[in-house]
Amino acid sequence: MTSLIDRRMGIFLAGLFVLTVAVPIGNLAFEGKVVPSYIVSLLGKYLCYALLAVALDLVWGFCGILSLGHGAFFALGGYAMGMHLMREIGDRGVYANPDLPDFMVFLSWDQLPWFWMGFDNFWFASLMVMLVPGALAFLFGWFAFRSRVTGVYLSIITQAMTYALQLAFFRNEMGFGGNNGLTDFKDVLGFPLQSDATRAGLFVCTAIALAAGLLIARAITTSKLGMILVCIRDAESRTRFMGYRVEGYKLFIFVVSAMMAGVAGALYTPQVGIINPGEFSPANSIEIVIWVALGGRGTLVGAALGAILVALAKTLFTGWFPEFWLFALGGLFILVTLFLPKGVLGLIEDTFARKKKPAPALQEAKA
Amino acid sequence: MSVHLLLDGVSRSFDGYKAINDLSLAVDKGELRAVIGPNGAGKTTMMDIITGKTRPDSGGVWWNQTVDLTRIDEAGSARLGIGRKFQKPTVFETHSVEENIALSLKAERSVLATLFHRQTAAEAARITELLELVRLEGDRHRPAADLSHGQKQWLEIGMLLAQDPELLLVDEPAAGMTDAETMRTAELLRSLAGKHTVIVVEHDMDFVRALDCRVTVLHQGHVLTEGSLDHVSANPEVIEVYLGR
Numbered sequence: 203m204t205s206l207i208d209r210r211m212g213i214f215l216a217g218l219f220v221l222t223v224a225v226p227i228g229n230l231a232f233e234g235k236v237v238p239s240y241i242v243s244l245l246g247k248y249l250c251y252a253l254l255a256v257a258l259d260l261v262w263g264f265c266g267i268l269s270l271g272h273g274a275f276f277a278l279g280g281y282a283m284g285m286h287l288m289r290e291i292g293d294r295g296v297y298a299n300p301d302l303p304d305f306m307v308f309l310s311w312d313q314l315p316w317f318w319m320g321f322d323n324f325w326f327a328s329l330m331v332m333l334v335p336g337a338l339a340f341l342f343g344w345f346a347f348r349s350r351v352t353g354v355y356l357s358i359i360t361q362a363m364t365y366a367l368q369l370a371f372f373r374n375e376m377g378f379g380g381n382n383g384l385t386d387f388k389d390v391l392g393f394p395l396q397s398d399a400t401r402a403g404l405f406v407c408t409a410i411a412l413a414a415g416l417l418i419a420r421a422i423t424t425s426k427l428g429m430i431l432v433c434i435r436d437a438e439s440r441t442r443f444m445g446y447r448v449e450g451y452k453l454f455i456f457v458v459s460a461m462m463a464g465v466a467g468a469l470y471t472p473q474v475g476i477i478n479p480g481e482f483s484p485a486n487s488i489e490i491v492i493w494v495a496l497g498g499r500g501t502l503v504g505a506a507l508g509a510i511l512v513a514l515a516k517t518l519f520t521g522w523f524p525e526f527w528l529f530a531l532g533g534l535f536i537l538v539t540l541f542l543p544k545g546v547l548g549l550i551e552d553t554f555a556r557k558k559k560p561a562p563a564l565q566e567a568k569a
Numbered sequence: 570m571s572v573h574l575l576l577d578g579v580s581r582s583f584d585g586y587k588a589i590n591d592l593s594l595a596v597d598k599g600e601l602r603a604v605i606g607p608n609g610a611g612k613t614t615m616m617d618i619i620t621g622k623t624r625p626d627s628g629g630v631w632w633n634q635t636v637d638l639t640r641i642d643e644a645g646s647a648r649l650g651i652g653r654k655f656q657k658p659t660v661f662e663t664h665s666v667e668e669n670i671a672l673s674l675k676a677e678r679s680v681l682a683t684l685f686h687r688q689t690a691a692e693a694a695r696i697t698e699l700l701e702l703v704r705l706e707g708d709r710h711r712p713a714a715d716l717s718h719g720q721k722q723w724l725e726i727g728m729l730l731a732q733d734p735e736l737l738l739v740d741e742p743a744a745g746m747t748d749a750e751t752m753r754t755a756e757l758l759r760s761l762a763g764k765h766t767v768i769v770v771e772h773d774m775d776f777v778r779a780l781d782c783r784v785t786v787l788h789q790g791h792v793l794t795e796g797s798l799d800h801v802s803a804n805p806e807v808i809e810v811y812l813g814r
Binding site for chain 2: 422425447450
């Protein structure tokens with residue numbers, strides 16, 4: 203059987219560990235002179251994206267479900283955490299209303315809607331971070347997979363799902379802050395969000411979540427269940443004739459993936475300081491697919507790497523030539539599709555393999 | 570002998586075209602049966618109906634005279650003990666030969682059972698046994714994609730046997746095999762009869778002769794005649810629709 207931590211996973215986790223130790227120390231011990239505070243939050247955001255990419259790789263890379271709506275699960279997780287952070291503000295809002303968030307006072311609501319109940323409690327909110335995206339994925343998957351909707355049709359309805367949610371969340375009547383979303387957060391579990399120590403703490407939490415997400419994903423994909431997922435990806439009908447109920451397997455991995463995306467979103471909100479309906483936009487979900495394709499589909503580590511690389515490129519590019527970012531992203535995607543079928547990770551691994559075994563001709567002669 | 574599989578007046582049409590037309594067929598437990606017929610005779614649709622992939626418009630399909638096969642899906646039929654080998658060999662290309670067999674082994678098929686599954690010594694021994702039977706022992710760690718067409722046929726037969734089905738539906742197993750391999754396949758299928766019920770769909774007459782069993786001739790979704798190969802080949806109708814062409 204394949205081991206849980208193979209070479210690529212080991213190297214990635216080691217790198218992540220070094221980052222997790224070095225970044226907070228570089229920030230806190232030198233009062234932001236070595237690693238500026240904004241970099242800490244920026245890197246934290248990248249790691250959230252990486253976790254989201256791992257979640258998508260689970261369903262797309264291993265089970266062949268090309269979800270173009272994974273941003274929705276991410277955003278729902280983000281909103282669930284955002285709702286808790288809104289409740290944490292208490293009477294420190296602009297209107298100083300101890301019972302209602304500012305936007306509800308502004309809309310002249312006189313009481314908290316029922317679906318905001320319980321979000322005062324951090325642990326309840328943390329549970330919802332996984333349960334809400336998980337429940338949506340279950341409901342959606344139950345109908346889609348049982349009706350045997352596959353391929354491009356499934357991709358289109360996932361896209362429609364996230365778009366519908368975006369439109370719904372734009373409406374003020376929904377009770378999630380409408381266009382502006384949720385923002386102006388003060389603290390989490392009593393730690394002020396503006397302080398460097400809290401930011402460093404959130405960064406470390408995100409790194410741990412990413413490592414845990416990678417290990418869970420790896421454990422699933424190396425199990426017998428993981429091998430069946432690949433069977434479904436490669437020959438779905440054949441898998442059914444072997445006695446496996448394909449819809450059950452798809453539903454399982456879709457729900458796990460949605461929950462993972464929800465956690466990524468929950469970690470994203472406090473580090474970015476805002477969650478709004480823009481996160482549901484279909485373009486966001488498509489970008490996740492690009493991360494995974496670019497990094498290397500079906501490799502988990504590659505997906506995480508792809509997310510980080512693209513996010514980094516986006517930060518740099520939008521700083522240098524803001525108008526050209528989308529062209530650069532599109533170009534990058536075309537280049538990878540044409541020349542790097544195994545993604546960046548595949549390129550790196552092939553390069554190393556070639557260095558180790560200098561003569562490929564010799565290898566062929568041996569075989 | 571009890572009837573293992575019974576098709577009773579089954580009909581199915583696609584857009585007005587009657588692929589299966591009042592088809593009745595009874596196969597006894599442990600019997601080896603060959604089904605022949607020209608292209609478009611409805612052989613594949615018949616298999617689709619037996620395995621729950623396609624629902625008949627009318628008629629009944631009975632398993633062990635008690636279970637209604639028209640009410641179950643593909644996975645359900647596999648769980649009852651119906652194993653199917655496809656005309657075009659479909660193996661899982663990215664998995665190794667050994668893994669292909671391991672995934673086919675008779676075992677609990679639920680999501681949780683497979684998530685926490687650990688391979689037992691008995692399973693490992695069974696895998697090796699099957700690999701030796703289909704002569705792929707030396708290729709066990711290669712990806713299935715690397716196998717030749719004939720080897721893939723054998724791997725798929727191994728996967729079918731791994732499921733340990735009560736009924737084997739085998740669609741053109743000899744396609745792409747050498748003459749020697751074809752004979753070996755016939756021998757293997759003959760040896761399975763008795764313990765398993767086997768239905769073989771085939772075009773190759775030498776292969777059918779080697780199976781040495783009762784033959785059903787299908788034509789336009791209907792049974793034309795049934796009997797020994799010599800008996801059916803002497804039938805003028807059969808000669809006209811099939812052998813004569």
